[in-house]
Amino acid sequence: MSEDIILSTSGLTKEFGGFTAVNGVDLKVRRGSIHALIGPNGAGKTTCFNLLTKFLPPTRGAIVYNGKDITRRRPAEIARLGLVRSFQISAVFPQLSVLKNVRIALQRKRGDSFDFWRSEDVLSSLDGEAMRLVEAVGLAQFAELPAVELSYGRKRALEIATTLALDPEMMLLDEPMAGMGREDVERIEALIRKVSQNRTILMVEHNLSVVASLSDRITVLARGQILAEGDYATVSKDPRVIEAYIGSGVGNAH
Structure with a gap:
């Protein structure tokens, strides 16, 4: 086996x-x-x-x-092999919105450091995928809220979303x-069961x-x-x- x-x-x-x-x-x-x-x-x-x-x-x-x-x-x-760790720190950008935090994680997955200097129009092409991840972790109604304003548990949900953006196998x-x-x-607990x-x-x-x-x-x-x-x-x-x-x-x- x-x-x-x-x-x-x-x-x-x-x-x-x-x-x-x-x-x-x-x-x-x-x-x-x-x-x-x-x-x-x-x-x-x-x-x-x-x-x-x-x-x-x-x-x-x-x-x-x-x-x-x-x-x-x-x-x-x-991490590139698909083994990704979450929660060792609060791995979010506190002043950015929930959606933008997930979008940055998607940029990391693409491995294109120049994305940070690209126009908003180019970056917004990732918004659809980012929003799907935000919805998957139950944060759709908080998508435009700065991460710093989330409750502790919802910050953890955002961390799961940013981890999922890297598309880990484990x-x-x-x-x-x-x-x-x-x-x-x-x-x-329900979210972990869902993403597992x-x-x-x-x-x-x-x-x-x-x-x-x-x-x-x-x-x-x-x-x-x-x-x-x-x-x-x-x-x-x-x-x-x-x-x-x-x-x-x-x-x-x-």
Whole structure:
């Protein structure tokens, strides 16, 4: 079934001085799935994500995406291959409108840096495609609003739109629900489910009810190593997982 695996790691390790943040992680993400990476604070989730998206070089190990070894590739290279990360920063231009933010992302996809100096008429040719993406994430009524005026959850929806503009085959979502109220969580959860229909998603997420609702498969990290894997029903009952969460002061893994 190896042809179903879109992203895999073998022996992925990251050491900082004498500290091993990620230790021999063998991860397999199935094509078309929503795969969650969870674990108590200090488990190595963010470091692992930074290794996958090439923000950090690994000390040892290999990363393979769509059959290509991307271990030594740069972030811009893997984005062109269709592996795109979202949410590590609020990746929008606050003073520009929602529509113009998405249009800039479409320009990036074309890779034409001169677009920034072209006439409004030429750029407006991208408006139709940009508006379709704005509508897809439920922001049509806010298309002309400056991004800075959006609520927190709607800013996140805009980030999804700008990520989708790059037409990724696989999206890596870095704590998409962080800092959100219930209404925004429900909106973004529904949006992630919608955009996952024709792509693969790997996400780091602390909200375990979201993980339970969205994920096909879950990998639990603890102290930089894989502690357990499976669906939510399986990992949430695993005594090692419960112990890891209770021991970290987070509470029960359910």
